Amino acid sequence: MNRLPVAERREQLIEAALAVASRDGIDAATVRAVAAEAGVSLGVVHYCFQDKAELMRAMAHAITGQNASGxxxxxxxxxxxxxxxxxxxxxxxxxxxxxxxxxxxxxxxxxxxxxxxxxxxxxxxxxxxxxxxxxxxxxxxxxxxxxxxxxxxxxxxxxxxxxxxxxxxxxxxxxxxxxxxxxxxxxxxxxxxxxxxAPTAAPAPDAPHDQGADQAPHPAGTTPAPDA
Amino acid sequence: MNRLPVAERREQLIEAALAVASRDGIDAATVRAVAAEAGVSLGVVHYCFQDKAELMRAMAHAITGQNASGxxxxxxxxxxxxxxxxxxxxxxxxxxxxxxxxxxxxxxxxxxxxxxxxxxxxxxxxxxxxxxxxxxxxxxxxxxxxxxxxxxxxxxxxxxxxxxxxxxxxxxxxxxxxxxxxxxxxxxxxxxxxxxxAPTAAPAPDAPHDQGADQAPHPAGTTPAPDA
DNA sequence: GTCTATAGTTGGATAGAC
DNA sequence: GTCTATCCAACTATAGAC
Known part of the structure; x- marks a missing residue:
């Protein structure tokens, strides 16, 4: 409906792809489904992305980015x-x-x-x-x-x-x-x-480093509590 | 060509499915591809398995079994x-x-x-x-x-x-x-x-116990994901 | 039991009207 | 730039001949 610049349209489609694929799986993220999710027609997606693989790559890039941020x-x-x-x-x-x-x-x-x-x-x-x-x-x-x-x-x-x-x-x-x-x-x-x-620089002022002691390879003492 | 009992035919098809899917990915393991791999016609697969999902389940069962064996x-x-x-x-x-x-x-x-x-x-x-x-x-x-x-x-x-x-x-x-x-x-x-x-029994110096020949063995796999 | 033929969907991609 | 219409390929599944 709305006429958007290609760059914005791409962002919109990437988000739509992310929504569909997160919800229904990567196989469900067909070009058609993404177009429907975004409320645009099928041709628009192929206008913004060369092919489906390019859309998937863009989606992957978006998801790794958001993982890294939070x-x-x-x-x-x-x-x-x-x-x-x-x-x-x-x-x-x-x-x-x-x-x-x-x-x-x-x-x-x-x-x-x-x-x-x-x-x-x-x-x-x-x-x-x-x-x-x-x-x-x-x-x-x-x-x-x-x-x-x-x-x-x-x-x-x-x-x-x-x-x-x-x-x-x-x-x-x-x-x-x-x-x-x-x-x-x-x-x-x-x-x-x-x-x-830490050897050289002074450790954080209020964090005395009593920790860890000097241990050899297998400090039997500090076992991770497997559950709490 | 050969007329086989259903049970054997199923085994053959499961192995073909495993071969295709291991080589080319799960999406490539279509009913057609499996039939071709096994050298039988399309209808045979649907004769031996109710639908594709049943074939996939059988394949999964086979792969977890073989993981467990070796x-x-x-x-x-x-x-x-x-x-x-x-x-x-x-x-x-x-x-x-x-x-x-x-x-x-x-x-x-x-x-x-x-x-x-x-x-x-x-x-x-x-x-x-x-x-x-x-x-x-x-x-x-x-x-x-x-x-x-x-x-x-x-x-x-x-x-x-x-x-x-x-x-x-x-x-x-x-x-x-x-x-x-x-x-x-x-x-x-x-x-x-x-x-x-070990607290109770003495830790016998040399192999005291039976090796578990019948043991089921190890962890099989799953899937991947990135983290933050 | 096995094959051919085909129905019925779905999906990727493009052409052309507007 | 966007939409409609359409092409073509691949898939699952079934029907029916042999």
Whole structure:
């Protein structure tokens, strides 16, 4: 109905695609369905996007962008490593569990990307983004808690992403929010195990680093409580 | 051409479906494609299966079954917990990484199951099977190493499955086998952290117990998603 | 039991009117 | 720029010949 500039029309269609695909699955996000969702006619979509793959790529780009944005709000300023890690993982999980459809769509996009050459870049961008975000979060934890990690940050980021992915999938299947939360909490305890007091610069003023002590590879003492 | 009893024909078609879907993706596993792969005509498939969903369910059942089969061969008899865990995770990973298509198909099946009521049971069965297999594997490690876990075995099973899922997804995307292996190894160290010497029975020095030849084995896959 | 033929949908993409 | 109309391909499913 309304005549819009192409750029705005594209945004509108991307949002419509996101709505349909999150709600009904990636297979339901046909060009027709997206057009209907946006209230435009079929031809409009093909006018704005070269083909369906380009629309899907744009949708994927939009969803990874929004995932990256809503994560690290205010960290607890003065707190022990465990608490900070808990807060970060908790916030992350809140973002995931409150958007079930989007989360499932993300996995659908990943698998589709791995099968169709048209979308080959999508999965790589998703994980590049996830790993980078996790690394940044780990960096923020370092600063906030006055610690460094005893393993390379990139390796740790990979563990975190893998865990969150794994727990997300399980939660999508069985819907057990409690199991996911307690599982993540217990893993947070493991992460805390890998933290060491920062060597050079003075740790945060009001966060004495009694934590983590100097431990060898397997500190049997600090086991993550698997559930609470 | 050949006239086969329905049961055998079904087996043949299930294998054809598995071949097509592993190779070209779940969307490519159309009734036509499966019929062509099996070398039969279109009608035959509809004669053996009520509809496409039933074929997909049968295929899913077959893939979770085969995932369950190929896992815990001989464990190292006399070894420390770390080594035993390493061997189990390593064997598990070998099974996964040598069947990329099947692994990816598992995730496709999970997401499809979560979207289509026809396949609702598939994902639940996949994870029930994975969790059970992981618990059994943990039990075998307990016996082989003479330890018990300091957290409930079911919680631990969930962690293991989540980690393997997460690393599998990442590996499907970036193909970095080394990162997956070293990540799993480091996680194995974490698991060892949770082992305690078994209280009652003496931890027999050399393989005291029967190897579970009839055991169902490991975690199969699911799907991926990016996180924040 | 197996095949051919075909019905009946649905989806991607384009042409051309306005 | 937008809409209608249409083409063409692929799919599920069934009917009916053999």
């Amino acid at each position: 994560s690290l709000a205010g960290l607890p300023a003065d707190a022990r490593v465990e608490q900070i890690i808990d807060a970060v993982l908790g916030g992350l999980w809140d973002g995931i569990s409150s958007h079930r459809g989007s989360q499932l769509l993300s996995y659908e996009l990943t698998t589709s990307s791995l099968r169709h050459a048209d979308l080959a870049q999508v999965a790589k961008e998703q994980y590049e983004g996830s790993w980078t975000a996790a690394e940044q979060a780990l960096g923020m934890i370092e600063q906030a808690a006055g610690v460094t990690w005893s393993v390379p940050r990139s390796d740790l980021a990979r563990v975190v992403v893998a865990l969150v992915d794994g727990y997300s999938l399980a939660w999508l299947v069985d819907g057990d929010d409690g199991a996911a939360r307690s599982g993540l909490r217990s893993v947070g305890g493991y992460l805390a195990t890998l933290a060491r007091p | 896992s815990l061969a001989g464990l190292p008899a006399d070894a420390r917990v770390e080594q035993i865990i390493d061997a189990v995770l390593g064997g598990l990973w070998d099974g996964i990484s040598s069947h990329r298509g099947s692994q990816l198909l598992s995730y496709e099946l999970t997401t499809s199951s979560l979207r289509h009521a026809d396949l609702a049971q598939v994902a639940k069965e996949q994870y029930e099977g994975s969790w059970t297999a992981a618990e059994q594997a943990l039990g075998m490690i307990e016996q082989a190493a003479g330890v018990t876990w300091s957290v409930p075995r079911s919680d631990l099973a969930r962690v293991v499955v989540a980690l393997v899922d997460g690393y599998s997804l990442a590996w499907l995307v970036d193909g970095d086998d080394g990162a997956a292996r070293s990540g799993l190894r480091s996680v194995g160290g974490y698991l060892a952290t949770l082992a305690r010497p």
